[in-house]
Amino acid sequence: xxxxxxxxxxxxxxxxxxxxxxxxxxxxxxxxxxxxxxxxxxxxxxxxxxxxxxxxxxxxxxxxxxxxxxxxxxxxxxxxxxxxxxxxxxxxxxxxxxxxxxxxxxxxxxxxxxxxxxxxxxxxxxxxxxxxxxxxxxxxxxxxxxxxxxxxxxxxxxxxxxxxxxxxxxxxxxxxxxxxxxxxxxxxxxxxxxxxxxxxxxxxxxxxxxxxxxxxxxxxxxxxxxxxxxxxxxxxxxxxxxxxxxxxxxxxxxxxxxxxxxxxxxxxxxxxxxxxxxxxxxxxxxxxxxxxxxxxxxxxxxxxxxxxxxxxxxxxxxxxxxxxxxxxxxxxxxxxxxxxxxxxxxxxxxxxxxxxxxxxxxxxxxxxxxxxxx
Amino acid sequence: xxxxxxxxxxxxxxxxxxxxxxxxxxxxxxxxxxxxxxxxxxxxxxxxxxxxxxxxxxxxxxxxxxxxxxxxxxxxxxxxxxxxxxxxxxxxxxxxxxxxxxxxxxxxxxxxxx
Numbered sequence: 221x222x223x224x225x226x227x228x229x230x231x232x233x234x235x236x237x238x239x240x241x242x243x244x245x246x247x248x249x250x251x252x253x254x255x256x257x258x259x260x261x262x263x264x265x266x267x268x269x270x271x272x273x274x275x276x277x278x279x280x281x282x283x284x285x286x287x288x289x290x291x292x293x294x295x296x297x298x299x300x301x302x303x304x305x306x307x308x309x310x311x312x313x314x315x316x317x318x319x320x321x322x323x324x325x326x327x328x329x330x331x332x333x334x335x336x337x338x339x340x341x342x343x344x345x346x347x348x349x350x351x352x353x354x355x356x357x358x359x360x361x362x363x364x365x366x367x368x369x370x371x372x373x374x375x376x377x378x379x380x381x382x383x384x385x386x387x388x389x390x391x392x393x394x395x396x397x398x399x400x401x402x403x404x405x406x407x408x409x410x411x412x413x414x415x416x417x418x419x420x421x422x423x424x425x426x427x428x429x430x431x432x433x434x435x436x437x438x439x440x441x442x443x444x445x446x447x448x449x450x451x452x453x454x455x456x457x458x459x460x461x462x463x464x465x466x467x468x469x470x471x472x473x474x475x476x477x478x479x480x481x482x483x484x485x486x487x488x489x490x491x492x493x494x495x496x497x498x499x500x501x502x503x504x505x506x507x508x509x510x511x512x513x514x515x516x517x518x519x520x521x522x523x524x525x526x527x528x529x530x531x532x533x534x535x536x537x538x539x540x541x542x543x544x545x546x547x548x549x550x551x552x553x554x555x556x557x558x559x560x561x562x563x564x565x566x567x568x569x570x571x572x573x574x575x576x577x578x579x580x581x582x583x584x585x586x587x588x589x590x591x592x593x594x
Numbered sequence: 595x596x597x598x599x600x601x602x603x604x605x606x607x608x609x610x611x612x613x614x615x616x617x618x619x620x621x622x623x624x625x626x627x628x629x630x631x632x633x634x635x636x637x638x639x640x641x642x643x644x645x646x647x648x649x650x651x652x653x654x655x656x657x658x659x660x661x662x663x664x665x666x667x668x669x670x671x672x673x674x675x676x677x678x679x680x681x682x683x684x685x686x687x688x689x690x691x692x693x694x695x696x697x698x699x700x701x702x703x704x705x706x707x708x
Contacts, residue, residue, distance in 0.1 A: 317645055317652075317654075318654060320655075325655050325656065327654050327655060335643050335654050336639050336640065336643045336644075336653075336654035336655050337639075337655075338637050338638055338639060338655060339638045340639070340640065340643075341611075341617060341632070341633070341638070341639070341640040341643075342638070
């Protein structure tokens with residue numbers, strides 16, 4: 221088969237293999253996708269106090285998110301304005317009053333303003349705001365801080381809230397879960413040796429479900445047909461009749477979250493917010509994945525399981541609940557890691573094919589190509 | 595005696611910096627006003643940019659702490675005291691009487707006004 225061979229109508233082409241292996245392509249994706257769109261960086265509650273900070277990699281940049289003395293979250297490029305040293309070298313922590321460069325002690329307030337530096341008082345012409353840390357756009361939604369490195373960020377309501385509304389078929393549906401009020405029950409960080417697009421494509425389809433997800437298919441029998449919730453608009457995959465809840469063994473879960481309506485009960489909803497968030501909604505909890513693409517063949521995925529505060533505070537054993545999607549994650553990431561090394565094979569030079577239950581992934585590929593075309 | 599500023603120019607927890615023989619800062623702790631030499635005796639940094647707490651000011655650079663009423667450092671990295679100066683408030687104007695003893699400056703710094 222050659223590139224010019226027309227595909228049978230059941231199939232459409234994927235991206236070519238080099239799209240997953242070439243560092244030039246990844247560099248372009250960092251510049252034109254990861255640094256242009258709203259990027260879900262951290263859970264707001266992870267920074268509880270003034271001075272709490274965390275660094276995350278967004279595209280090619282290290283971004284520092286810090287809570288100010290006024291309790292507001294702010295994001296900055298994590299680079300000293302003096303000689304360019306990385307300002308905060310620890311991934312997370314809490315400073316008392318200020319952010320100080322470990323090289324020459326240029327010292328910034330939690331609002332980013334230059335507060336002090338050796339001999340600064342004899343350099344009266346230095347404007348402390350102009351030589352403060354470079355700010356990054358930040359917006360809080362669903363209890364998470366979303367940042368955008370673009371000078372002019374795209375509309376948050378269109379690109380983030382709109383993506384959720386479009387998949388749910390209703391712009392207010394997600395509010396029934398009150399995600400911003402939920403408590404963190406479990407967090408697992410996965411270091412995945414695969415390109416970020418492989419992980420998105422995997423999440424979007426369920427053609428693989430019956431083969432690699434025995435526990436999930438037990439809970440959601442319709443997944444055995446290979447049609448993911450994301451194939452549809454406003455569709456939640458229904459729990460099996462014998463199934464008690466969204467748990468690893470089909471046992472009862474927790475009480476349905478207060479405002480989740482009957483029509484969303486006993487169903488699983490899955491949403492992708494490009495370029496790096498997966499949102500999973502079930503009646504008694506929410507699973508939110510944040511992907512941090514770090515190189516062409518490596519992606520860190522931080523997965524949060526969120527429950528009603530009373531459930532987490534009670535100290536109840538959550539393991540049957542989070543174990544289901546933890547297994548799904550492991551099974552999915554194993555599959556992605558199986559694909560990554562072979563993306564450079566000449567067998568995949570022109571890419572592969574998408575079957576009808578995967579055709580909606582073509583829209584993701586079109587979106588990627590459109591961004592990269594500039 | 596130097597007329598420095600209006601008392602309204604120094605909110606609680608803040609400082610007002612001015613130039614005499616060396617830079618001097620007047621701090622408002624909420625309880626009282628204190629004037630000390632503004633330059634940390636450890637490295638050239640403005641104490642007026644530091645943090646006021648419990649009657650002390652903490653240098654913003656290396657966290658040396660000075661007692662605002664005595665000028666004494668509470669411990670390393672500063673070893674020498676800063677001078678203290680008398681503060682008088684009259685008609686909401688803040689006046690400072692400059693201490694005539696020579697100022698302690700960080701190693702390598704000469705007296706001079708920025």
